[in-house]
Amino acid sequence: MLLKIKENNQIAQNVWEITLAGQFPYESVQPGQFIMVRIGRGSEHVLRRPISIAAVTEERLTIVLRVVGEGTKWLSKQSVGEQLDVLGPLGRGFPLPPSNAKVLVVGGGIGSPPLYLLSSKLQALTPDLDLVLGFRTKSECFWTDRFSQLGNLVITTDDGSAGRAGNVLDAVEGMLQSGHKWDYVYACGPQPMLRALQQYFSETAVQGYVSLEERMACGVGACYGCVCRTKDDAFSKRICADGPVFDWNEVIL
Ligand SMILES: Cc1cc2nc3c(=O)[nH]c(=O)nc-3n(C[C@H](O)[C@H](O)[C@H](O)COP(=O)(O)OP(=O)(O)OC[C@H]3O[C@@H](n4cnc5c(N)ncnc54)[C@H](O)[C@@H]3O)c2cc1C
Numbered sequence: 001m002l003l004k005i006k007e008n009n010q011i012a013q014n015v016w017e018i019t020l021a022g023q024f025p026y027e028s029v030q031p032g033q034f035i036m037v038r039i040g041r042g043s044e045h046v047l048r049r050p051i052s053i054a055a056v057t058e059e060r061l062t063i064v065l066r067v068v069g070e071g072t073k074w075l076s077k078q079s080v081g082e083q084l085d086v087l088g089p090l091g092r093g094f095p096l097p098p099s100n101a102k103v104l105v106v107g108g109g110i111g112s113p114p115l116y117l118l119s120s121k122l123q124a125l126t127p128d129l130d131l132v133l134g135f136r137t138k139s140e141c142f143w144t145d146r147f148s149q150l151g152n153l154v155i156t157t158d159d160g161s162a163g164r165a166g167n168v169l170d171a172v173e174g175m176l177q178s179g180h181k182w183d184y185v186y187a188c189g190p191q192p193m194l195r196a197l198q199q200y201f202s203e204t205a206v207q208g209y210v211s212l213e214e215r216m217a218c219g220v221g222a223c224y225g226c227v228c229r230t231k232d233d234a235f236s237k238r239i240c241a242d243g244p245v246f247d248w249n250e251v252i253l
């Protein structure tokens with residue numbers, strides 16, 4: 001489907017926020033789902049690029065992307081009024097917890113955007129939502145005002161230039177020591193961060209869901225180009241169609 005760019009703004013170092021409008025099943029979007037975006041106007045880029053849905057209204061959706069290569073660079077340069085060819089919403093999103101569960105949301109860098117849509121849903125379900133977002137440095141922080149309206153937000157930066165110095169796990173440990181308790185953890189970010197969180201809570205009853213990333217070709221489960229390793233040692237789960245969100249006990253991180 002073709003969606004028109006309504007806004008395209010740089011919001012942090014190498015990070016752009018793009019808002020799209022047009023015919024799209026906005027009402028069916030689950031937090032954690034993504035779109036596959038066609039890159040370029042000709043046939044030079046064969047593969048679409050997966051980008052998470054960060055926010056959605058009845059008539060618009062917003063994506064946040066970090067420029068890492070040709071495709072994301074091209075997206076960052078598109079003007080308001082241009083159209084993007086997208087497929088979606090794709091994948092399985094985050095299952096929501098029961099009402100009043102104690103929930104921690106952890107994002108690492110460009111893993112944070114899908115957690116915004118998730119947190120806006122969680123806000124209605126849980127009175128005490130804890131959010132920890134980690135960035136490398138202050139100039140890479142984005143949407144901190146928006147996230148802070150949804151729960152108790154702790155920001156970390158590796159160099160201490162904003163928020164608490166250190167990584168997200170340091171902050172999580174500090175919060176546990178000061179009496180925070182959680183039933184559910186939801187996370188998206190670099191795999192080492194997800195692994196560290198999973199290991200940290202492995203001896204507890206805390207239930208965790210992680211959103212995984214992999215290079216994708218078809219994005220709809222047809223090519224098996226994005227399989228991940230599962231605990232039963234089968235490479236049978238496709239991140240695009242069986243995920244990107246998985247129970248952290250199901251996958252090897
Ligand atoms: C389900 C899902 C949701 C995603 N959501 C977002 C999002 O909301 N915002 C965002 O900025 N990015 C997101 N990504 C990552 C995004 O798809 C890639 O950054 C993008 O495809 C890179 O395209 P490119 O043409 O710019 O870079 P390329 O030229 O293809 O690659 C440039 C460099 O980035 C690395 N790279 C490319 N894709 C990935 C990847 N998926 N994982 C790790 N490294 C990669 C390459 O190895 C290479 O080093 C998501 C990925 C998945 C699978």
Ligand code: FES
Pocket residue numbers: 215216217218219220221222223224225226227238239240241
């Ligand atoms: S990208 Fe083709 S199966 Fe996932």
